[in-house]
Amino acid sequence: MAPTAVPVSGTQLNSPAPKGKEALANGSNTAQLDASKIIYKFTTNLRAVPDEATANTSDETICTDHMITAVWRASTGWEAPELKPYGPLSIMPTASVLNYATECFEGMKAYRGDDGKLRLFRPNLNCERLNVSASRISLPTFDAAEMEKLIVTLLSVDGPRWLPKDRAGGFLYIRPILIGTQARIGVHAPKEALFYIMAGFIPRLDSYPGGMRLHTSPDDLVRAWVGGYGYAKIGANYGPSMIAKQGPHMQGFHEILWLYGDKGECTEAGASNFFVVWKRKDGKTELITAPLDDKLILSGVTRRSCLEFVRQKLIGDIEVTERKFTIGELFEAQAEGRILESFATGTGFFICPISQIRHRGQDIMIPIDPELQAGEITHKIKTVLGDILYGRANHSWGVVIPEKE
């Protein structure tokens, strides 16, 4: 029943992001996102940095002193980014984002290493993925490298005070986000958008005592579908999923294992990727996860890193498979004693061991080593990736943030 305006030609909204100077060569005559043009408007009111307990129990996310914003207009392109005090946004009631969910985001962390350095983990992948998401939700794209520079800029300013060197092993959560701000009622690609980056505290989620317990999705709820947008990190994938966690079935369970289709393909766990380590019927040990090709699931950075690590370093011991697999296959494997481990991956969860899956009243119980608080292979992957995050191992995936001494 919503009115729809005349079609926006808007092909520029949906084309791949032009890269740097190439953009001009390609004939685009609107301004590109350019981190070098940043305008600094430092806060004059530095806020107190909370201790970890306070940060984790707050009903509102506590963010650092600054955020970065950049305005886009269809007619002129990207304005100069600003670094400015963190605070509320002024948004018109008619704004596209509030009415039509024209929004997409990323989730990343900055890790304070054992060596005192602050690192991002493969930030280029997040920046490229935000472009994929932006295209899907009819928001403007940009040069991913410029976005990465802006993230580094924010952390260079706020990192030293908000995640000081004596907090080794700690992290800040970074949320880059792009929203449609045109103040117009009508279903059409917005002609104005706001990109912003904030950093704050979220709880550590990678180690539920005894493992994470999953309940399969209710039979009448589907998270994403073929021809939809499960692969894109857009708000529309998250709000509508919240209802699945409400109700008595979740008593004692942490997250939903989202099934898809008549056969119950395992897709995502909560808002993270889902892995199983099992013995195949031929006796081979296999790490299995849902595939990307039907665009049902998010291509997680941690997912990809797990797969790459196991393929490169554990080859011979473990076969890596990306294919559709069903809840029925898991029950069959359980009956035959072939399930070894399971875990969820994501920036929020990092690598989180799973100990139980309930489906229609029946349970799959998955062993967790009480010492390691994980299965052996899960623990190995978690250790190797954790060492990269926290600078215990030198690796190109860890990108050091320059900070003032």
Place this chain on the structure above:
Amino acid sequence: MAPTAVPVSGTQLNSPAPKGKEALANGSNTAQLDASKIIYKFTTNLRAVPDEATANTSDETICTDHMITAVWRASTGWEAPELKPYGPLSIMPTASVLNYATECFEGMKAYRGDDGKLRLFRPNLNCERLNVSASRISLPTFDAAEMEKLIVTLLSVDGPRWLPKDRAGGFLYIRPILIGTQARIGVHAPKEALFYIMAGFIPRLDSYPGGMRLHTSPDDLVRAWVGGYGYAKIGANYGPSMIAKQGPHMQGFHEILWLYGDKGECTEAGASNFFVVWKRKDGKTELITAPLDDKLILSGVTRRSCLEFVRQKLIGDIEVTERKFTIGELFEAQAEGRILESFATGTGFFICPISQIRHRGQDIMIPIDPELQAGEITHKIKTVLGDILYGRANHSWGVVIPEKE
């Protein structure tokens, strides 16, 4: 990859709206939405009312002097509503609505009648539907009658000046909207929300010269799916659909005819309901539209009113059928000369005749009477409902707004 907080118990978020005093009897101890508590904060700066041409060509929706807002908190319930000057909202960057699309809305119109009175059309249906949408997107529900009173209040204040009696035949568009405002990163039902109502101008969309031309949805795009939320008026149904209208295939076309499933079931046209009038193979004239039972499409107020009118008044002449029907059936009917008329319905479009449907390069051409600018039956329905909207016929569906003389 988004972090998910500990499950919110939140069953109250998802239960049907308690009705008035019954709420207290039911043991709810948070405050209900109560229109009688409204606080008036009138503007001291009345803005100029634009003429229709200005209003229709603005890149931003021009709204009236005031809006109504009401804050909800999980702990305390609904605060007193406020009528206050229309203007920007202050929203935290971490707000649920911006990150996770926790948002739902309604679209209604207030019509200035030939008799000088201002009317709503079946507003109770919109208010009840917003509760359905709110439940689906994990936002709070409320007494629909209180929402209707708030809409009437806004129009009583702004109607006389913004849609004066000398603008008979004109309308104001009304957008009630509910957004999740809790400033917390993490996928969980928001504990704070804002309900607001605004009124403004949108273009008249019910009469494209020569009829509305539809292009079927691209093969790789699906609007809504069984187990999803196509029936709910939530932002997540709209933003992701915008991409379908971008690209050269839309040259010369106004809206998308959304197909579903392998057989290409016809579901919605743009963001409105889709109807065909045809001769069945048995020679009977039939008005057909997609059914509601699989929750793929919105239960439109105009859709329902069309069906009720034809069932009550044109019985004998026209059979009314709500069932799945496919694009293939339309092509077959066209080949056999059985297609008589087609139209889209919605608050924005009202009843909009359709003259062409293109699918994979092939066209279905539908006759439009050049005099009526519609088919005969479409014109009859449009006339009867239009007479109710504009007070030319006295009918319980038209609800008069009290205004100061």
